[in-house]
Amino acid sequence: MKELIHDRSGWVSVLILILMPLLIIILVGTMEVSRVAQASDVKLQQALDNALRAAASCVDKTSQANNDMRIDPARADVLFRKVIADNLGLDETTLAPLANSGVATVPAYQLAVVNGTNPYVAEAYIVTCDGSYSATETSTGNLPVTVGVSESGVNIGGAGEYMTTLKSPGCVAVIKVQMKAVTSRGFEVVRWGASRIKTN
Amino acid sequence: MIRFMTDSKGYGTIQWVLYSALITFLIFGSIDYWITQQRVSQVEHFKQYYLDRMRLEGFLTVTDENMLITKLTEARYSNIQIDATAIESLGQARVLRNTDDPIGSEVFLEIKCEPTPKPFVISQIIGAGAPGPFIIDVKGRALSERVDP
Numbered sequence: 001m002k003e004l005i006h007d008r009s010g011w012v013s014v015l016i017l018i019l020m021p022l023l024i025i026i027l028v029g030t031m032e033v034s035r036v037a038q039a040s041d042v043k044l045q046q047a048l049d050n051a052l053r054a055a056a057s058c059v060d061k062t063s064q065a066n067n068d069m070r071i072d073p074a075r076a077d078v079l080f081r082k083v084i085a086d087n088l089g090l091d092e093t094t095l096a097p098l099a100n101s102g103v104a105t106v107p108a109y110q111l112a113v114v115n116g117t118n119p120y121v122a123e124a125y126i127v128t129c130d131g132s133y134s135a136t137e138t139s140t141g142n143l144p145v146t147v148g149v150s151e152s153g154v155n156i157g158g159a160g161e162y163m164t165t166l167k168s169p170g171c172v173a174v175i176k177v178q179m180k181a182v183t184s185r186g187f188e189v190v191r192w193g194a195s196r197i198k199t200n
Numbered sequence: 201m202i203r204f205m206t207d208s209k210g211y212g213t214i215q216w217v218l219y220s221a222l223i224t225f226l227i228f229g230s231i232d233y234w235i236t237q238q239r240v241s242q243v244e245h246f247k248q249y250y251l252d253r254m255r256l257e258g259f260l261t262v263t264d265e266n267m268l269i270t271k272l273t274e275a276r277y278s279n280i281q282i283d284a285t286a287i288e289s290l291g292q293a294r295v296l297r298n299t300d301d302p303i304g305s306e307v308f309l310e311i312k313c314e315p316t317p318k319p320f321v322i323s324q325i326i327g328a329g330a331p332g333p334f335i336i337d338v339k340g341r342a343l344s345e346r347v348d349p
Contacts, residue, residue, distance in 0.1 A: 012215040012216045012219060013215060016215075016219045019223075023223060023226055023227070024226070026227075026230065027226050027227075027229070027230040030230040030231070030233065030234055031230060031233050031234075033234075034233065034234045034237035034238070035237065037237070037241075038237050038240060038241055038244075041241075042241050042244045042245070043244065046244065046248045046340060047340075050251070050340065050341070050342040050343075053255070053342065053343070053345070054302075054342065054343040057297065057299060057343060057345055058299045059299070072299075075299060078302070079299065079302055079343060082302055083341060083342065083343065086306070086341040087340055087341055
């Protein structure tokens with residue numbers, strides 16, 4: 001201790017000068033990691049799950065009357081967007097972030113509504129919103145249908161990083177969102193989810 | 201700087217004490233920030249669970265409302281305020297499923313509460329804003345799936 005008191009080398013200042021940037025990086029890193037976890041695993045995933053459930057609840061009325069429930073794809077997309085917007089603090093029409101939203105830019109998403117062969121609505125309907133908006137219809141054949149999911153979107157009947165099988169009419173979506181960060185311009189998070197009509 | 205570094209008045213110890221306080225402050229602040237985020241996530245999970253219940257029931261039932269308050273209290277939150285589209289204890293009617301009317305069939309749940317103990321907010325220590333109550337405010341919306349009252 002006596003040696004430390006009489007120490008005249010000034011090593012503490014040098015040590016702190018070396019350690020301080022490291023400490024600040026750790027501090028900011030801790031904040032960013034906890035924000036990423038909160039934003040992606042909690043907020044975005046919950047919003048996506050709620051939106052997909054809302055989309056899958058849009059049963060086509062004619063199909064319901066015939067006890068062969070299929071999802072009305074256009075209506076499903078409207079409700080999907082509405083619930084996503086409500087939960088992430090976005091404008092319902094443009095999906096542009098509102099004040100106090102944790103989202104930095106307009107999210108990009110791909111929503112697939114899969115109905116299988118039926119006489120009422122499209123077999124599959126894919127909505128892509130990534131700066132521009134497009135909707136396409138495709139055929140799937142009879143259910144069950146396997147859907148591949150990757151960061152780039154959904155692939156009906158094809159491969160993907162994750163695979164999900166829809167035994168009954170349902171929806172699968174991938175959403176890519178730029179979240180606000182503490183220090184940087186933001187970080188991109190990608191989440192996917194699926195929901196389907198429960199039938200006996 | 202050279203003069204400071206070659207000082208022989210035992211400043212090494214004083215420097216170490218001062219810098220240690222700063223380092224501890226930074227480390228503690230970041231850990232506490234992380235804990236606070238976890239507390240927010242915890243309330244988000246409670247909110248999502250009871251929003252799911254509302255989606256199925258069409259309103260926040262008396263049982264669910266009491267359970268939510270109990271769980272939040274047990275998890276050490278105080279000043280709990282619950283706002284919802286329809287609350288059974290207030291005599292409000294269930295929100296029913298109607299995909300033709302997404303606004304009318306929407307269920308909403310908002311929870312406001314204060315964690316105990318109050319988080320350590322670095323910015324308040326260094327003078328950014330007057331210290332006030334720390335309120336966690338989470339909310340969510342979903343479409344009701346309740347068909348029959």
